[in-house]
Amino acid sequence: MKNKINRSTIREILPVAGLVFVIVLFAILTEGRIVNPTNLKLLLSQTYMLAIACMGVFFVMSMGCLDFSQGSLMGVTCIVVCYLSNINLFLAIIGGIVAGGLLGAVNGYFHVVRKIPSFIVTNCMMYALRGVVAYLTTKSPVYAVSTISNLNTMPFMLTITLVVLAIGFFFYKFTSLGANLKAIGAGEKAARFAGIKVEKTKFLVYVAAGAITGFAAFINAIKVGSVTSTGGNQLETQILIALVLGGMPISGGAKSRFTNIIVGVLLYKFLTTGLVMLGFTTAMQQLIQGIVFLIVVFLFSDRESIQVIK
Amino acid sequence: MGELLLKAENIDKSFGLTHAVKNVSLEFNKGEIHALIGENGSGKSTFTNMLCGIYTMDGGTFTLDGEEVHPKNQVDANHHGIAIIVQELGTLSGLTVAENIFLGNEDQFIKFGIKNTAAMNKKAQELLNEYGFSRISATAVIDNYNFEDRKLIEIVKATYFHPKIVVVDETTTALNQSGRDELFKHMLRIRDEGSCVIFISHDLGEVLHYSDRISILRDGDFIATINADDVNEDELKRLMVGRELGDRYYRTDYGEKVSDEVVLSLKDVSVPGELDHVNLELHKGEILGIGGLSDCGMHELGKAAFGASYDRTGTVTLGDGTPINDINTAINHSMAYASKDRDNESLVINDTIQDNITLPSMRDMGFLLSGKKMKEFANKYAKMMSVKMVNVDQFVSNLSGGNKQKVVLARWIGKGSDILILDSPTRGIDVMVKADIYDLMDRMRKEGKAVLMISEEIMELLGMSDRIVIMRDGKVSGEFTRSPDLSEESLIDKMV
Numbered sequence: 001m002k003n004k005i006n007r008s009t010i011r012e013i014l015p016v017a018g019l020v021f022v023i024v025l026f027a028i029l030t031e032g033r034i035v036n037p038t039n040l041k042l043l044l045s046q047t048y049m050l051a052i053a054c055m056g057v058f059f060v061m062s063m064g065c066l067d068f069s070q071g072s073l074m075g076v077t078c079i080v081v082c083y084l085s086n087i088n089l090f091l092a093i094i095g096g097i098v099a100g101g102l103l104g105a106v107n108g109y110f111h112v113v114r115k116i117p118s119f120i121v122t123n124c125m126m127y128a129l130r131g132v133v134a135y136l137t138t139k140s141p142v143y144a145v146s147t148i149s150n151l152n153t154m155p156f157m158l159t160i161t162l163v164v165l166a167i168g169f170f171f172y173k174f175t176s177l178g179a180n181l182k183a184i185g186a187g188e189k190a191a192r193f194a195g196i197k198v199e200k201t202k203f204l205v206y207v208a209a210g211a212i213t214g215f216a217a218f219i220n221a222i223k224v225g226s227v228t229s230t231g232g233n234q235l236e237t238q239i240l241i242a243l244v245l246g247g248m249p250i251s252g253g254a255k256s257r258f259t260n261i262i263v264g265v266l267l268y269k270f271l272t273t274g275l276v277m278l279g280f281t282t283a284m285q286q287l288i289q290g291i292v293f294l295i296v297v298f299l300f301s302d303r304e305s306i307q308v309i310k
Numbered sequence: 311m312g313e314l315l316l317k318a319e320n321i322d323k324s325f326g327l328t329h330a331v332k333n334v335s336l337e338f339n340k341g342e343i344h345a346l347i348g349e350n351g352s353g354k355s356t357f358t359n360m361l362c363g364i365y366t367m368d369g370g371t372f373t374l375d376g377e378e379v380h381p382k383n384q385v386d387a388n389h390h391g392i393a394i395i396v397q398e399l400g401t402l403s404g405l406t407v408a409e410n411i412f413l414g415n416e417d418q419f420i421k422f423g424i425k426n427t428a429a430m431n432k433k434a435q436e437l438l439n440e441y442g443f444s445r446i447s448a449t450a451v452i453d454n455y456n457f458e459d460r461k462l463i464e465i466v467k468a469t470y471f472h473p474k475i476v477v478v479d480e481t482t483t484a485l486n487q488s489g490r491d492e493l494f495k496h497m498l499r500i501r502d503e504g505s506c507v508i509f510i511s512h513d514l515g516e517v518l519h520y521s522d523r524i525s526i527l528r529d530g531d532f533i534a535t536i537n538a539d540d541v542n543e544d545e546l547k548r549l550m551v552g553r554e555l556g557d558r559y560y561r562t563d564y565g566e567k568v569s570d571e572v573v574l575s576l577k578d579v580s581v582p583g584e585l586d587h588v589n590l591e592l593h594k595g596e597i598l599g600i601g602g603l604s605d606c607g608m609h610e611l612g613k614a615a616f617g618a619s620y621d622r623t624g625t626v627t628l629g630d631g632t633p634i635n636d637i638n639t640a641i642n643h644s645m646a647y648a649s650k651d652r653d654n655e656s657l658v659i660n661d662t663i664q665d666n667i668t669l670p671s672m673r674d675m676g677f678l679l680s681g682k683k684m685k686e687f688a689n690k691y692a693k694m695m696s697v698k699m700v701n702v703d704q705f706v707s708n709l710s711g712g713n714k715q716k717v718v719l720a721r722w723i724g725k726g727s728d729i730l731i732l733d734s735p736t737r738g739i740d741v742m743v744k745a746d747i748y749d750l751m752d753r754m755r756k757e758g759k760a761v762l763m764i765s766e767e768i769m770e771l772l773g774m775s776d777r778i779v780i781m782r783d784g785k786v787s788g789e790f791t792r793s794p795d796l797s798e799e800s801l802i803d804k805m806v
Contacts, residue, residue, distance in 0.1 A: 174679055176672040179665055186665075187658035193618065193649060194658070194669040194721070195641035254661040254705070 015247040026274030048161045052216040056209030064185035064252035065118040072129030074232030077217035082144035096214040104210020108203035134229040141226040185252030242268040321370035330356040332530040345517045348527035349740040350712030362394040363387040385414035391474035408434035408448040560773025569594040578624035584610035586784035599775030600764045607784035612733040616647040646722035650734040664688035664702040691720040712743035733764040780804040
């Protein structure tokens with residue numbers, strides 16, 4: 001266990017070290033272009049939606065569950081937000097959150113009540129909801145009200161992202177929520193015997209994750225202004241890669257840290273932006289991302305306490 | 311006896327900051343039962359696990375029959391003639407009995423790449439019959455058998471190939487009397503065949519009765535090897551803990567009047583296949599012992615009383631009439647439960663000591679939690695229970711059995727629970743921690759708390775309970791009041 005202690009310190013340090021390394025590496029390779037203020041601003045603007053959506057999945061993964069439905073869920077809720085924004089902006093926000101929450105409840109119902117592994121349930125939801133998005137955007141993309149882009153300023157977007165993250169952090173760190181989620185991830189049966197309402201918590205976390213992505217859909221609508229059939233495509237993979245790069249154990253549990261979200265999202269965005277700037281093709285970028293992901297999982301997997309993902 | 315079989319030299323192993331086995335050198339002879347004893351965390355299991363290839367050692371050598379051995383895993387150890395029967399379940403669910411027996415050694419039945427299952431089943435059945443377990447069918451899926459029978463199957467699995475060394479690691483705590491007798495019979499047979507049994511047990515009576523020589527470990531250090539004929543139980547205890555134990559082990563009072571106030575009552579409680587219309591009342595300041603054979607339903611009774619049974623009928627109510635139908639209500643009404651299955655049901659095993667202690671108490675600390683306050687809380691109760699640890703951030707998965715149980719108890723003492731359901735509270739735990747736990751139960755009783763102690767150890771029931779209820783086939787079969795004249799036999803009589 002001398003090894004193990006080192007390993008857990010590595011787990012804490014490596015993501016941050018990796019972030020610094022990636023920034024320095026790409027700063028050299030792009031001759032400083034990646035760190036010039038214009039680009040940093042651009043890069044930051046791409047992190048808002050991802051960071052918020054990551055938070056919901058972070059809660060889910062803390063419990064040792066997975067959620068692959070978030071990309072398609074983003075697509076559907078974004079359609080709701082765009083559509084409603086033509087009536088009223090406030091209504092659009094509420095609509096996105098409610099729609100996301102309801103879809104999350106479907107995930108929760110099948111996983112918690114029907115006891116189907118989350119991996120299967122959310123994969124099915126990914127395909128089903130993708131179909132919904134494609135159907136609703138067959139004739140033309142769904143456009144949001146044009147004035148929505150007025151909100152697309154850095155102060156507004158950054159503030160709102162930080163506020164959402166701060167709320168999440170508060171609940172995770174300063175209420176029993178975080179400890180409960182981690183306990184469920186680390187040993188569900190024992191958590192139940194210690195009085196944690198496992199089923200209720202799981203269900204509500206899926207609802208919350210959907211609702212959070214529903215809110216992220218609003219942020220996405222501000223930035224993009226419309227939804228096509230590929231709206232939110234592969235977001236679930238981006239979330240998973242970002243969280244794992246940030247040091248999140250893939251089986252959740254006691255070693256989950258809220259900072260995994262922030263470090264992971266920045267690391268992921270620097271990595272992808274850097275690869276684009278260096279002129280890699282999309283195919284190459286995916287290949288490199290895949291390899292990096294595999295290496296990180298390899299380094300971090302807690303093989304001694306490996307367990308089946310729920 | 312006397313001819314050297316296995317020589318262990320300077321065996322060393324650390325887990326992080328814990329130096330589990332310190333430069334231990336030991337010798338084992340042909341044709342002996344060699345007991346290895348020591349407190350929890352003294353390094354017995356770690357030592358034998360290295361011999362069996364479950365852990366890799368940091369230093370030292372094992373020389374078996376003049377040849378140095380470094381088993382890479384259990385199957386490799388088997389090929390060297392070393393076998394182990396472990397403390398917890400060592401068989402795999404979902405496989406047949408025959409598949410379990412020959413797990414990792416199927417080669418003998420494979421011809422041209424095809425496994426001859428019929429031959430394997432036949433061989434397995436022959437072995438089972440030979441061992442006197444003919445009621446067990448080789449072709450049945452192992453899940454059809456209970457914990458006890460699975461242990462018996464493990465005995466076959468570990469010894470059918472006539473290994474030179476058989477490690478029996480704390481197996482007896484999992485067995486009832488007849489299972490133990492079977493095990494001892496085979497241990498003696500193995501010895502008479504000229505092999506060596508390394509016998510790890512906390513039951514010193516058992517150790518003295520069956521072993522030829524006894525080696526003692528303490529905190530990872532080798533203390534001594536002595537002939538079993540030259541010592542008695544007290545001397546062994548002294549060697550194990552390094553100091554004199556007090557005379558008092560169980561409580562010594564008799565004839566104290568227990569309050570009439572009922573704090574928990576079970577009426578007509580049934581669980582399909584487990585419990586059959588059980589009625590029970592637990593009083594304030596009482597230790598109520600529940601005994602029986604391991605499959606008599608008493609373990610389910612603990613769960614049922616805690617609102618944790620699935621499919622329960624009948625009523626469980628507190629003294630004030632509050633019905634207990636789920637775990638949450640139970641905990642909120644000052645009930646606590648320590649499971650027999652410590653690693654899965656009592657402890658969140660891949661979590662820290664702190665989280666394990668604070669989990670049920672967080673709801674009392676208000677909506678806002680302070681990290682500092684929680685750490686202080688965990689520290690306070692971990693220290694109160696004298697948990698051996700580096701700090702409360704340590705993961706419980708690395709603790710020894712006794713320390714794990716202390717964490718479980720620290721949790722409920724921290725919560726301030728008044729009704730404690732303790733299922734096999736001292737299972738697999740050494741004498742020192744046992745004494746601590748008995749002491750704690752006695753104090754709780756005097757503070758007016760109520761303890762429902764479910765136990766497979768008759769001495770514990772006799773020594774600690776104000777009242778003993780014996781169960782058989784899911785029903786209450788007898789009840790006894792605390793008395794110095796109460797005998798083991800009268801309890802056993804109601805069990806079988």
